[in-house]
Amino acid sequence: MRMLPRCLSGLLCLCLLFGLPLAAQAQDDPGQALLDSLDTDSYADKGEAVETIIASGDARSRRWLEALLGGKLQRHKDTGRFVVVVENRGRHWPVVDALSFEDAGEMSRRELDRIGINNALRGQLQGALAVIDLHAEQVGERREAARALLGDVDASLAEPLRVVIGEEEDAEVRRLLEQALAIHRLEEGDAAAVDVLAGSLNTRVRSALNAASRSEDAELAAAATSALADIEQKMMLNRGLETLYFGLSLGSVLVLAAIGLAITFGVMGVINMAHGELIMLGAYTTWAMQQLLPGQPGLALLLAIPAGFLVAALAGVAIERGVIQFLKGRPLETLLATFGVSLILQQLVRTVISPQNRTVVTPEWMSGSLMLNEGLSLTLNRLYVLGFALVVFAGLMLVMRRTRLGLEVRAVTQDRAMARAMGIRATRVDILTFALGSGVAGLAGVALSQLTNVGPNLGQNYIIDSFMVVVFGGVGNLWGTLVAGLSLGVINQVLEPWAGAVLAKIVVLVFIILFIQKRPRGLFPQKGRAAEG
């Protein structure tokens, strides 16, 4: 039944496009007659004309009714041409033709006659518009329209809505419409409507229930109050889940930033203060890849993963060969020297690229969010980063536990002289380990480019946090880094609502400082021979 008028109008459009010469369009367009019928002085007649327009199923009817509702459907006094005003400011208004919706230049407001409406007509129009939207072809659009109706249903709309519900095939749209109707019934004092609304997290639903809980009808008030309590509980759970999600997301960023450090600092015992700048290099690599492949941000991002790893790893090797190897066994000096390197790298980016932040585009498949229910949606980019962090972590674990390199790294860390005596080339292991840790920092940069601004200070913002995570988790322990990063992220997010972002950070820092006092070797201290090193 709904399809028929649409088919007809589609046919009509085809005819208009192909069969008829343009000049004849205005006369032969059935729309002209529909609009003509609106131009009467009697509001009752106008109401009927609106009904006719809706029944015609003309594809343009939505825009006509919208323009009519906004007072923007007007008629030229001399030519009788119908136009829609685009912007009614000043004396000359830009307008479009009401039939073709093509630009019709500007018209003086004195030449135009507005097609007026009254309150009854306004209500009818609003309802009609909503019903038109509810007939949209896309399920998504229908859901949007149904959601918009929540709380906006009045007596005039109730009847048409019941009809729509009967015809609707999509369960979600039906549910939303029933809720919209139920809000209306609730307003009229129908206690049974509470059952329909129970458990919904929509704000409109909650405000309707709130209003009902204060009603004089004791039964209704009680029902509404208990429904509200249910909803409140659900909301609490949602908020908890959301905090957890944000916490895990922040934690995954911390883990990504710190895990490379856990290799270089934790396993090798080298303090690399330029670690943050290696992260920054990874982020800039992403930006550069997107510049190289304009129009394909997704592909560029995927390519940036190996590229970022390589760039950061090479930079790491340069740092190791150029500076760190001369400072073996002097960790404090290493700290200072690599800090110098970090200053140089920062300034290099500032001079060569720009001191301003660069924008890295988020590809389409990463933007948007995953809606779990009405009160809880997870942003996709954070979800991807969380997954990425776990993958990187698993990869690193695999390298350290299951490969020859991992074995050699552990051997060299535990007893360098003995490892060399067994034929392991310690210098080569040093280089490879450092390259691995630095490369992971680059990966962190690629991921971070999707969450924060890419600028010269990017690395600086993460270096202290990264060290905190490694120290908190226990130096030399990758699992510790994972647990520490995720839990610090969650703690931070839990504290944030009542302490504010800055204070939460301070509290976490103080907490770690105190924690180190109690357990100087972190959450998961190394045991045995490695601990003595």
Added chain:
Amino acid sequence: MWLTRPFSERSTRLFLSVLLAALALVTLLNLAVPAGHPLHVSTYAVTLLGKYLSYALLAVAVDLVWGYLGILSLGHGAFFALGGYAMGMYLMRQIGDRGTYGDPVLPDFMVFLDWDSLPWYWLGFDMPGFAFLMVLLAPGLLALVFGFLAFRSRVTGVYLSIITQAMTFALMLAFFRNEMGFGGNNGLTDFRELLGFDLRSDGTRLGLFLATGIALALGYVLCRAIVASKLGRVSVACRDAEARTRFLGYRVERFQLFVFVVSAMLAGVAGALYVPQVGIINPGEFSPIFSIEVVLWVALGGRATLYGAVIGALLVNYAKTVFTGVMPDAWLFALGGMFVLVTVFLPRGIAGLLSLRPWRRASHTATTQPTTGESTA
């Protein structure tokens, strides 16, 4: 006895005579030489030199803990800034009703934030004696609490460095907050007078410069006295072989705590002298990068010499003034390059170069140079 011992060392006598001669010379060139003369030292330059000297005092404080105790503090900027804030609070109270809003008690930023009374921690800062005491006590107490916790649980080496950095970072974040009541982002500024002297007058500026110079001299002597005493010898022992010192029966953490607190107080004094000369104190002084820069001054000048710290502070800051004036972009390259070059090629700094002179007796320096032994491993 322990106060005269530092003077028996040649380097102390040399350092003090050079410092005092320089102070006298600058005063003379500022006052006696007419303004147009090429040898005239302008008041601007005097203030700049005064700023360098306060930095030098901070560097001496860092050298005391890093050079003689083996603790690389990346958070001494926090003590410096706390001293500075204590002084700044006193100077704020001195403004009185001459601020933009004309409130007799509340500083401008509090009026701006709609506060109706002073927070409790601002009380008493209108009295100079109390304020100057706080210059010592605020950094001292922080160092006491922080050091007590850290040294008791034997946090040393790199860990200690990183948590000192976290400490100053946390303080920076805290002081950036308006709610803290220290002026937030803008910090404390717009000072008028100190002990009744107008801060903008040339005489006061010269006086502040001289006061800073004398404070540096006194601080130097104090540090030298500590280093030359038995306490200093134990500190050096802690630096080179902490475990061995502990096994010999010394309570290592007490020595560490004492020296750390003294050093923090010195840093606080340096901050207090710095603030009236530059006319502002803001949370930027807490930034980790400043603290680590101070360490570079010491490293460049030469660790565990004290006078090396002074040389390093003066040189680096002079270079900074020149560089940021001529080509600001190059400064961070130069600073970063210095970090790398000094640590790789000049581990004993400029003072190390000086002591390479073949005619110099090796006996004194050999025992005071830090080794890369147990403490740093």
